[in-house]
Amino acid sequence: MAGSRHFFYLVLLNALINVINNVPRTLINHRFQDVMTSLVLSVPVGLLMLYFTSRSVMKLRDETLPERLYRLLPHWAALPVLLGFAFVWYMAGAITLLSFVDITLRYISPDMSKYLVMSGFLAVVICSARMKSYSILFALETLTVLMVPFMMYFLGKTVLNPDFSWDAILKTVRSGWGTPTFEALSAATFIFTGYTNMAVFHRAFRGFKLKLAHLWLIAIPGVLTLLTSLLIPIGLLGTRGVEKHVYPWFSTADSVHIEFFLVERLVFVFYLFYITMSLISVIVHWHVAFHIVELLLPFKQKLKSGARSYIVIVSFALPSLAMLMMDQQTLLHLAVMYLQIRFVGEFSLSVAAVWAVRRRWAR
Template identity: 30%
Template sequence: MSRYFYYHVLYVGLINIMIFVPWTLFQNRFHGAVSAMAIAIVIGTIMAWTTTSLFLRFPEMALSDIVKAYFPRGIALIVNVIGAIIWGFAGILVVYAYSSTIQQFFNPDMNPYLFLLLMTAAGVWGATRCSRTIQFAHEVLMLLCTPLILMILFKAIFSPWLDWDAIRVSLGYVRTRPSLNSLSAALFVFAGYNTLVIFNRLIPANTKIRQRWIIPVFCSFFLFVSFFIPIGFHGTVGVADYLYVWSITSDSMIMQYGFVYRVLYVFLLLYTALSLMFTMNTWHTAMEFIKACHPRYTPQPDQYPVKAVNWWITISFAVLTFAYAAWANDQRNQLTYQSWLIVRSISEVVVLLILVWCFFVSRRKRRSSIRQQTAAQNS
């Protein structure tokens, strides 16, 4: 079962390359981005290790189930609503950003809502599936996409056009104090463990997630690659001139294999699958938080057939995506995404505090029940 956990860690680390995490770091490359990455590695590793360990103390329980068991209903309702907003908005941001990228690089004259419609339709269909089905879909997509994406990343690392002097110059700002925006963006790379807020329901009792040293190794690799490789290709100054910097970076490489020549097309095709995976996961998680608001809701990780409420909730996310696309532009989207990164980072700390509280309360109840059983046996 631990391999499914690492699939989530891996795809969140990969998806940060396509969304606005690198762009945020590039805007702060002279103002603490490098030091923010160093701090994020330490904080992200500690939070990932601690949060994962605490979730394993509550096997087959999502965050909504844990909060429902140890908090008053009013607090549980607030946690579920906030969780639904954060996770649902994550999918909206990624769908909008990626559909804009596709339009810019494939067909700028295309109706901007056409590809958005295709992406949201696929996201809605995937998010309505049960948690077990989504977990299996993750495995298939990761096995198909990860080797090719890693091949492209290593091709960029060993490219003769990579300027290591520019990378060394950017490393010289490691002592600069980081900003909150850059730290929040760097922490997102480690956010894969947060999928346990729902998918912990699929982890049976006495399960151990071993080799957790993989988390800082993989996430640090993706963080450094997403930041330093574009700097090596475009320079410390020129890298800030691009909004879709990794799309431009992939178009700076060529592949001499068969009919494939420009890396850009392969890169965007692979990240189409990853974007759909991210949307499917986030909207499914938000859907489960919304359903948990009902007092009689009973979790069904292997639910079949799909209930109508799943369709209505996820279709509402698609409608909100179109409303956001009608309101947003590049500048508004950047500001919104940076605000979401900060809120998401704060929510990680809140989730950790909730789990710590629930762990101590459950241990206290367990000790109290043991004392009562012992007293009853002695009497």
């Protein structure tokens, strides 16, 4: 069974993967308006939803939150509500895959077919997402422990770079105290969203109870992650220059060189780290989405387990391949829109979790 540390790995995973899901790009767009206000507000908002949702789902024991909602909600309400949640989890993985295909073609191998790259990613993700919840959690733990040192090395190389501008950071910190906007707040709260996966993964835990004291273990890394996600690209690329880059963190990595190492460009080390964390992130999200879609399949009692799996796999893979036809600007708009839809869905999930635990009757 999973231990309490695996809960923190779920939260940490989402915090680390924000670079791929266009969170820094969205925050940078608000750097002269309300970014600092939104960052400060996102911490209590994210932690409150995390606390109440996690405490509620742990009371469900062997029943997942989607299963409880499917049992409690009227038939006419259960389908659209659960499909909405499945869509949010699916898009979390799909946008990560689409962004990483674009990054791979832009920084690593421009001559490769984007459909070939996506097919390779899909094969890894779909096969792994079918595993048991506790197996995914232990794989997450292993990969995180192995990869975090790479991230710490990258942070050290960028901050200690002689071209790193602390004046640019101070200018951003002084300028971003306007009235918070929904777009910036929804991007900032993404850091804490990893707890939502407990809607299904909680079955792998036994005896874990989130306490208020535990929130400090999430709040401090969360605040540091928010600040580094925003400020490090600004410090190296400048307050004006940073807006010219679609993926500011990869551009930051590409501008740093490594002396006396096997590879000269730091972007290759950064890519290795993020391809690993991106794939495990999509595996976690699609594991939850698979569970919800299989729950809603019509005639599921008459379908064999293999047939259900093939239906779900096709329904996940084909839209991901079709979305490759989008251009980069459309993908960026989709990512920003998704962050806002996710924030609404996350709040709805928190309300649903508290309601489902308190509800005493079932249909």
